[in-house]
Structure formats: C-alpha cells, structure tokens
Amino acid sequence: MLSATNFSQQLQFESNAVDDSMDEGGAAPHAKKMMWSIEFEKVSKSFGSHQVLVDLDLQVRPGEKVTLIGPSGSGKTTVLRLAMTLAKPTRGDIRIFGESILFDADKKGLSAAQESRIRRRCGMVFQQYNLFPHLTVLQNLILAPTTVLRQSKAQAVESAMVYLRMVGLQDKARSYPAQLSGGQQQRIAIARALVMKPEILLLDEITSALDPELAGEVLDVVRRVAHESRVSLLIVTHEMRFAREVSDRIAVFDRGSIIEQGVPEKIFTQPENERTRTFLQSVLDH
Amino acid sequence: MRAVLEYWSVLAHGLWVTVWVSFCIIVGSIPGAVILGALRLSENRAVRLTSTIIIESIRAPSALVLLYWVAYALPLVPGMPRLSPITAAIVVLALDGAAYGAEIVRAGIEAVHRGQFDACHALGLSKIQGFSRVILPQALSQIVPGFGGLARSMIKWTAIVSFIGVQDVMYVANYIRGQTFDTVAVFCVLAALYWLLTILCGVMFRGLEQLLPLNRALRSSRVELNLTSNLVSESVQ
Numbered sequence A: 001m002l003s004a005t006n007f008s009q010q011l012q013f014e015s016n017a018v019d020d021s022m023d024e025g026g027a028a029p030h031a032k033k034m035m036w037s038i039e040f041e042k043v044s045k046s047f048g049s050h051q052v053l054v055d056l057d058l059q060v061r062p063g064e065k066v067t068l069i070g071p072s073g074s075g076k077t078t079v080l081r082l083a084m085t086l087a088k089p090t091r092g093d094i095r096i097f098g099e100s101i102l103f104d105a106d107k108k109g110l111s112a113a114q115e116s117r118i119r120r121r122c123g124m125v126f127q128q129y130n131l132f133p134h135l136t137v138l139q140n141l142i143l144a145p146t147t148v149l150r151q152s153k154a155q156a157v158e159s160a161m162v163y164l165r166m167v168g169l170q171d172k173a174r175s176y177p178a179q180l181s182g183g184q185q186q187r188i189a190i191a192r193a194l195v196m197k198p199e200i201l202l203l204d205e206i207t208s209a210l211d212p213e214l215a216g217e218v219l220d221v222v223r224r225v226a227h228e229s230r231v232s233l234l235i236v237t238h239e240m241r242f243a244r245e246v247s248d249r250i251a252v253f254d255r256g257s258i259i260e261q262g263v264p265e266k267i268f269t270q271p272e273n274e275r276t277r278t279f280l281q282s283v284l285d286h
Numbered sequence B: 001m002r003a004v005l006e007y008w009s010v011l012a013h014g015l016w017v018t019v020w021v022s023f024c025i026i027v028g029s030i031p032g033a034v035i036l037g038a039l040r041l042s043e044n045r046a047v048r049l050t051s052t053i054i055i056e057s058i059r060a061p062s063a064l065v066l067l068y069w070v071a072y073a074l075p076l077v078p079g080m081p082r083l084s085p086i087t088a089a090i091v092v093l094a095l096d097g098a099a100y101g102a103e104i105v106r107a108g109i110e111a112v113h114r115g116q117f118d119a120c121h122a123l124g125l126s127k128i129q130g131f132s133r134v135i136l137p138q139a140l141s142q143i144v145p146g147f148g149g150l151a152r153s154m155i156k157w158t159a160i161v162s163f164i165g166v167q168d169v170m171y172v173a174n175y176i177r178g179q180t181f182d183t184v185a186v187f188c189v190l191a192a193l194y195w196l197l198t199i200l201c202g203v204m205f206r207g208l209e210q211l212l213p214l215n216r217a218l219r220s221s222r223v224e225l226n227l228t229s230n231l232v233s234e235s236v237q
C-alpha cells in the first residue's frame, strides 16, 4: 500500500539536521557531556492545586524512539504539550538540543522569535488529527512551509507531494479533510508535521480515535518514520505491540513521574515495579 | 398616496442617503469588530480588560446620546473637530456596530476547536499567522451569519441620524408628511422601504456565506459524499 521508493532518501535531511545541530550546539554547557534532543530537568506541572507532573527527569537522545505508557491521567499528554510549548511547567527546565525553551542565558523569558526558532525543531501529531478543515490536503501541507519557512509555493508543493506519496495519499491532494477517512486524515497530519522537517516528533495517541483497521495504516507510516529516519520520536500510545516493536526505550508513567524505564524487552517481560506489572496486566487483558 | 408619490425624487434621495450610511457603517464596523473581538480573547489581562472597557463604554449609552454627543458636545471640547452631521453619524454608528460585532467575533473565535490553535502552534505559526490563516477563516462561518443579523439591525439604526439633520429616508419622510399631511401613506411607504433594505441585506449576507472557505470545503465534501452514496445505492440495485 505504501510505496517505499525514495523514502529513506527523503528523510535524509533529518539525519543531516541532527548532525548539524550537534555541531553548532557545542557552545551549550551540557553539550560537552551529551547532547540530548529533549531534556526535562526536574519538571513539575500543576493545574491549580492538582499536581500533574512531579520533578520529572526525562532525556531523549537524537534519533531515539521513546514511548511513554501508563494509566490514564498519569501525565503523558502533559509531557508532550510541555515539550511543544503548548503549556508551561510550574517548575523546572526543558531543553531542546541544549537550548532551554523557557529561559534565555540570563534566566529571563524568551522572546517570541527565540521561542519560535526553538519550537520549530519539534513537530506534533494529535489524537484528533487537527487538520485545517477549510483547506485542502495540499494547502494543509504547504501553509506552514510557505508562511513559517518562507518557501516559495512551488518549492512547498514539491516537498508536500513527496510526503503525500510517502503516506500513500498523493491522489488526495485536492480533497478536503472531511472527504477522508480518519486513518487518511491522520496520515495527512503526520505528513503535515514532517514537511516542516522536525528533528523531534511528538505523537500523542495518534490511533486511539481510529478503528483497528485504520489504526494499522497509520502505524505503518510511523514504523517507517521510526526505522528509516533519524528523527527523535516521543510517543504516547496504548498500542503495546506497536510500542514494543518501534521503541528503543519505554518509560512507564504513574501519577506524574516515571516509575520505571528500559528497553521494551525488559519492560514487557521482566518489569521490576509492581505498579508497572499491574498496569501491563490491565492493558494486556483487554 | 398619490400626493406622497409625487415626492418620489426626494424619497429616492433620502433612500440613497440611508443606503450609503448603512453601507459605510456596516463596512466600517468590521475592522473594529474583528480587532476588539480578538483582543477580548487575548492572553494578556490588561489587553482583555481594555477592550472590554471600550466595548462596554460604546454600548452603555444609547446610540442617540452618543450621536448628540459627537455632533454637538464634541466640537465644544477644545482641540476637537466639528464633524459634518453625516460624518458624525457614520463614526458613531460604525463604532456602535463594532462594539456589538466584537461579541459576535469573540463567540465565533471561541467556537473554533481548541485543537486548531494547538496545531497552528505546533506548526510554528505565529499568533497572527495562525489567527489570519486558520482561526479567522473558520470563525467566519459563525461570524458572517451573526453579522448578517447585526447588519439588518444597523440599517434600522440609521433612522436616528435624522435627529442631527442628516437627510436620510426617515428625514425626508417626515418632510413629505409635513407637506402632504398623508401620515398613513408616508409611514407605510417608509416601512416598506426599510423592509426591502433589510431583506436585500439578508440576501447579500447569505450569498456571502456561500463564499466562505469552510462552507465551501464542507459543501464540496457533502457533494462528494452524496455522489458516493448514490454510487453505492446504484451498485446495490
């Protein structure tokens, strides 16, 4: 269904982007040890009196695929929203390739321009797709490249078509989102995130609004992104088989902190934490 | 009735003034409504408060008081201009329209799904880019019908401009009544003219709705869905 032609080649830039950023980021102090693509340092987040994240530490290496699993309400979506600057932490710092998304060097807040430059390195795909319903598929894909990256329209269309082919929907360029199935819409949403050439891609339960057959075609696309590109993936999912297959590392969340993390093999076969075991039992039973 | 119709050219002139004032205040209120409505939703509290105060202080006094104020009191304030009656009327009624329109714009923006704002942010669009390219075009599908209703009211508001001497259809109707003493016929004609204007305005806004991006998108998907369901039912038969 999805043709593999040129796919690895198309994603090549991402590996370049990662390499470049590792060079240029040399000035940041933590870069000397290890340049993380995303780094949460003692991050807490409260909504009113409700504390959702508690002193969270989480690091993702460039190109690493990390999956967050855990019970509903444990704070997984909140982690992704904080990384995408859709919300601000109550305490702590978050860095993207060594640069704080909250403060400048003098510990003051970032200007809109600084924030936007850093934010551009992240892309996000949502559970509800969030395609722009008043625009065609192609217009959805070229809006950000032409306005944010200031590409010419021809250039943006060319690259949009590459990604549409990649998700197997090149014949839907002129359709409106409402004319597509949920699975097709989500594949378009992934393509729309990828045309911005993010170095980090955040995926929040991107198949949980879909029927199983449609979920499959979306997961196929993510598998290929995972295997053939060097983009860092931070995934939240309830699809345990998919998590096991695609992740380099799994982090188990409970009540706002990571209770256990490790390679999928270990988490799924020999979990150490009692609560991990309870959680896995509850989801694998279903 | 015949006596009234003999004044048709005066009436036509008054009608033309009413149409012109209506057009100016409807179009003139749009930028103010969009800006005030958008600012009402700003994350900055001071901005939100300022726009609320502006909206409320325009809406609080009756439009007629505001009109007298701008026409007669403002020129007495040192350094303030003396506006011609028609300019004063257009300024006041456009401001009034903007204040009411702001609430329609605010409600329209709030009706756009939260996820659309998130998607704009995640794609790196600035607030203004997201607003102008994604949020407002969708909100228009809510705003334009609401604005159509407001515009029809605004046409009727224009009758008060006769109080400061603008020779609109209301003003000339009163003049014709003074000449012919045929009160019933004059006011019947007047009512019919306002009725005609508001109907035309409604038709124009409904036409405008057809052109909105979201309406067009949804219409073309409905057409396609109908086509496929026809195909399905045909193949079943």
Ligand SMILES: Nc1ncnc2c1ncn2[C@@H]1O[C@H](COP(=O)(O)OP(=O)(O)OP(=O)(O)O)[C@@H](O)[C@H]1O
Binding pocket: A047, A050, A052, A070, A071, A072, A073, A074, A075, A076, A077, A078, A079
């Ligand atoms: N904007 C908000 N305002 C108030 N509370 C919020 C907000 N966003 C999230 N929460 C609360 O924070 C907690 C964690 O939410 P979050 O969405 O991160 O959980 P999750 O792990 O993604 O859950 P799920 O698996 O159900 O998606 C929940 O109790 C939720 O009610």
Ligand SMILES: [Mg+2]
Binding pocket: A076, A077, A078, A205
């Ligand atoms: Mg969630």
